[in-house]
Amino acid sequence: MAWWKRLTGKKLFWPLVALALLLAFNLFFTPHFFQIQIKQGHLYGNVIDILKNGSPIMLLAIGMTLVIATKGIDISVGSVAAISAGVVAMLIGGDLQGIPKHPIFESIVLAVLVCTVAGLWNGMLVSRIGMQPIIATLILFVAGRGIAMVTTNAMVVWLYAKPFAIIGQGYVFGLPFSLYMVVVLLLMTLFVTRRTALGLFIEAVGINPTAARFAGINAKNIILLVYAFSGFCAGIAGLIVCSNVMSADGNNAGVGYELDAILAVVLGGTSLNGGKFNLLGSIVGALIIETLTVTIYAFNVPPEIAQVVKAVVVYIISLLQSSKFRSSVANMFGRRELAA
Amino acid sequence: MKKKSLITQRSLSLFVTLGLFVVMFGAGSLSFIGFFTLQNFLNLFMNTTYLMILGVGMTFVIISGGIDLSVGSLLSLATMVASSLLTKSHWNPSLVIPTVLAMGIAFGLFQGFLIQKFNLQPFIITLAGLYLGRGLCYVVSIDTIAIDNRFWHHMANVQINLFANSYISPSVIIAVLVVIAGIFVSRSTKFGRTVFAIGGNEQSAVLMGLPVARTKMFIYMVSGFCSALAGIVFTFTTLSGYSLNGVGMELDTIATVVIGGTLLTGGMGSVLGTMFGVLVYGTIQVLIVFQGTLNSWWTRITIGFLVFVFVLLQRALRARKSGTSSATQSRAEPLPRRS
Structure with a gap:
C-alpha cells in the first residue's frame, strides 16, 4: 500500500482523478468527444475547444492562486477583464477596412497596464488600508463594470483589425494561440515562485502574516504584488475574451469569471484558508470546469443552468475542506471509537 | 467610560451619513430647478423600496461580522417564482406571497446552516448562493414573465395621497415598516443584542452563554426573508419576473449599509443609518438623472467610490478611538482577516 499512499499523497492526484473521471464519462456518453480532425490547417475537436475556451479561466486561475495563497480573494477579475476588453476595443477600434485606430501592440500593452493598475488599487486597499479582501475587490467587482461601460460609452464596440484576432482565434502549430499564452505565463509564474523565495514568502504571508512580518518579510508588498499580478492576468484574459468575438461588451464580458477562477483554484487543491498553493492544480481545476461545461452543453442543457451545477460543486468542495464537516462525517462512521 | 465613547462614535457615524444626505440633497436643490420638492423627496423612497428592505437584512448580517452576496440573485429568483406562480400556475396572491417568502427563508436557512454548522466562510457560501439563485432563475424560465394579476396591478398603480398633492406607493409603507421593525429588533430584542455581541467577538458571545449558533442561522434567514420580500416589492414596480433582475445589487446593498455607518468588521451599526445610506444612494441616482x-x-462608479471613502472613514474613526495607543497597535495589528 505504500505506493498507493505515495500516489494519493501527491498534490495533483485528486484533481487529476476528477478530470480523468469526467473525461471517461464523456468517452462513453458523448459521441465523438475525443475525435480530433484537421480543419483549415489546425486541430479541431472538443478537446481542443476545452483548451481554447478554458484559457481565460486558466489565466485568471494563475493570478487567483497567488491571491488565495495569501488568504485573500479577488472577485473583481471578471470586471477587470471587461475593462481590458473595453480599453483595447476603444483603442484599436478601426474601420471596416481593418485599419486600427492605434497600433495594436501598444493598445494591448496599455489595456493590460490599466488592469495591472486596477489590481494595484485592490492591493493598496487590502495591504495599506487594511480592508477585508472581499470588500476591497467587491468595489471593483461592480464599479469595474461601470468603468468598462463608461469606456465603451455603454455600447458594444466592434474591432475590425484582423491581426488582433490571433489572440483569441489564432492557431500556431495547430494549437490555439491562447494556449501558448497560458503556458508561457504559467512557466514564468512557476519559475518565479518555485525557483526564487517569492513563493515561500507568499505562503508564509498566507499562513501567518504576523509571523511572516517578524521573519522579516514585507507582507504588505507581497500582498500588493499578488493583487497587481491578478489584475495583470485578468487583463490578458480580457484580451482573449475580446479577441474571441472581436468586440467588447462591458455588460457581458467576463461575467461569472470570478467564481470560475476561484472554483478552479479550490478544485486544484489550494485551500481558501491560505498558505500552500498549487499552480498546476489550478490549471487542472480550470480544465475540469471547462470539461464540465462542455459536458453540460453536450447534453443540451441550457448554458445558464450550468451555474447551478457549478454552485453545487462549490458547496461540495467547501464542505470537503471544512474540518468540522470531515470530523462529523468521521463520527458518523464511528471512527471516534476506533481512535479511542 | 468606554461605553460612552462607543455611543458617541455610533451617533457620529449616523450624523456623518445624515450630513452627507443633507449636503447631496441640498446641492441638488441648489443646482437644479424642481429638485427641492416634497414629491422628489418621496420619490427617493419610492425608487429604493427594494433596496431598503434588502439593506435591513444585510445590516443584521454585517453587524454579526458576516456577509451575504446572494441577495441580488435571491431577489431575482423571488421575482421569477412569484411571476411564474401567478401567470403560469394562476395561484392566488394570498398563496404566492407566503410561498415566495418561505422560499427566501429556506434559502437563507440553507446558507446559514452551512456557514454555522461547518464553520465555512460566509462569502464563499453566499457567492455560491449568488450563482445558485441566478441559475435557478433560468430553471424557472429563460424569458421574462409578465404578471397579469389584478392584485399586483393594483399594488403597482395605486397612489396613496399625502398632503400637498404628494403621494407614495404602497411599497413605501412596506419598506418603512420593515425598517421600523428592523430598528426595533436590533435595539430591543434578545436576538438583536446577540447579533451585536457576535459581531463584537463571537468567542466572547459563546462564553457568555448566548445562543450563537441559533442566532447566526437566524440572521441569514432574516436576510433571505428580506431578499424575497424585496423581490415581491420589486415586482410591484416592474410587474414581471426576469432572470437578470438585481445583477450587482449585492454591492449596492452592502454599499448602502456601509454608507449608513455599519462597520464591515461587525459589532457596530444601525438599521436607521442604513435607511439614510439608501437615501444617499437614491439621491445619487436622481442627481445623475x-x-x-x-x-x-456612473451611479455604480460613484457608489464604489463612496464605499471606499466610508471604509476609510471607519478606519480613521477606529484609529481615533484607540487614541495614542493606535500607533503601536496598528503596527502590531495582523493583516486583515476575511469576514
Whole structure:
C-alpha cells in the first residue's frame, strides 16, 4: 500500500482523478468527444475547444492562486477583464477596412497596464488600508463594470483589425494561440515562485502574516504584488475574451469569471484558508470546469443552468475542506471509537 | 467610560451619513430647478423600496461580522417564482406571497446552516448562493414573465395621497415598516443584542452563554426573508419576473449599509443609518438623472467610490478611538482577516 499512499499523497492526484473521471464519462456518453480532425490547417475537436475556451479561466486561475495563497480573494477579475476588453476595443477600434485606430501592440500593452493598475488599487486597499479582501475587490467587482461601460460609452464596440484576432482565434502549430499564452505565463509564474523565495514568502504571508512580518518579510508588498499580478492576468484574459468575438461588451464580458477562477483554484487543491498553493492544480481545476461545461452543453442543457451545477460543486468542495464537516462525517462512521 | 465613547462614535457615524444626505440633497436643490420638492423627496423612497428592505437584512448580517452576496440573485429568483406562480400556475396572491417568502427563508436557512454548522466562510457560501439563485432563475424560465394579476396591478398603480398633492406607493409603507421593525429588533430584542455581541467577538458571545449558533442561522434567514420580500416589492414596480433582475445589487446593498455607518468588521451599526445610506444612494441616482449627460453607469462608479471613502472613514474613526495607543497597535495589528 505504500505506493498507493505515495500516489494519493501527491498534490495533483485528486484533481487529476476528477478530470480523468469526467473525461471517461464523456468517452462513453458523448459521441465523438475525443475525435480530433484537421480543419483549415489546425486541430479541431472538443478537446481542443476545452483548451481554447478554458484559457481565460486558466489565466485568471494563475493570478487567483497567488491571491488565495495569501488568504485573500479577488472577485473583481471578471470586471477587470471587461475593462481590458473595453480599453483595447476603444483603442484599436478601426474601420471596416481593418485599419486600427492605434497600433495594436501598444493598445494591448496599455489595456493590460490599466488592469495591472486596477489590481494595484485592490492591493493598496487590502495591504495599506487594511480592508477585508472581499470588500476591497467587491468595489471593483461592480464599479469595474461601470468603468468598462463608461469606456465603451455603454455600447458594444466592434474591432475590425484582423491581426488582433490571433489572440483569441489564432492557431500556431495547430494549437490555439491562447494556449501558448497560458503556458508561457504559467512557466514564468512557476519559475518565479518555485525557483526564487517569492513563493515561500507568499505562503508564509498566507499562513501567518504576523509571523511572516517578524521573519522579516514585507507582507504588505507581497500582498500588493499578488493583487497587481491578478489584475495583470485578468487583463490578458480580457484580451482573449475580446479577441474571441472581436468586440467588447462591458455588460457581458467576463461575467461569472470570478467564481470560475476561484472554483478552479479550490478544485486544484489550494485551500481558501491560505498558505500552500498549487499552480498546476489550478490549471487542472480550470480544465475540469471547462470539461464540465462542455459536458453540460453536450447534453443540451441550457448554458445558464450550468451555474447551478457549478454552485453545487462549490458547496461540495467547501464542505470537503471544512474540518468540522470531515470530523462529523468521521463520527458518523464511528471512527471516534476506533481512535479511542 | 468606554461605553460612552462607543455611543458617541455610533451617533457620529449616523450624523456623518445624515450630513452627507443633507449636503447631496441640498446641492441638488441648489443646482437644479424642481429638485427641492416634497414629491422628489418621496420619490427617493419610492425608487429604493427594494433596496431598503434588502439593506435591513444585510445590516443584521454585517453587524454579526458576516456577509451575504446572494441577495441580488435571491431577489431575482423571488421575482421569477412569484411571476411564474401567478401567470403560469394562476395561484392566488394570498398563496404566492407566503410561498415566495418561505422560499427566501429556506434559502437563507440553507446558507446559514452551512456557514454555522461547518464553520465555512460566509462569502464563499453566499457567492455560491449568488450563482445558485441566478441559475435557478433560468430553471424557472429563460424569458421574462409578465404578471397579469389584478392584485399586483393594483399594488403597482395605486397612489396613496399625502398632503400637498404628494403621494407614495404602497411599497413605501412596506419598506418603512420593515425598517421600523428592523430598528426595533436590533435595539430591543434578545436576538438583536446577540447579533451585536457576535459581531463584537463571537468567542466572547459563546462564553457568555448566548445562543450563537441559533442566532447566526437566524440572521441569514432574516436576510433571505428580506431578499424575497424585496423581490415581491420589486415586482410591484416592474410587474414581471426576469432572470437578470438585481445583477450587482449585492454591492449596492452592502454599499448602502456601509454608507449608513455599519462597520464591515461587525459589532457596530444601525438599521436607521442604513435607511439614510439608501437615501444617499437614491439621491445619487436622481442627481445623475437631473444632470442628464452622464450615463447611469456612473451611479455604480460613484457608489464604489463612496464605499471606499466610508471604509476609510471607519478606519480613521477606529484609529481615533484607540487614541495614542493606535500607533503601536496598528503596527502590531495582523493583516486583515476575511469576514
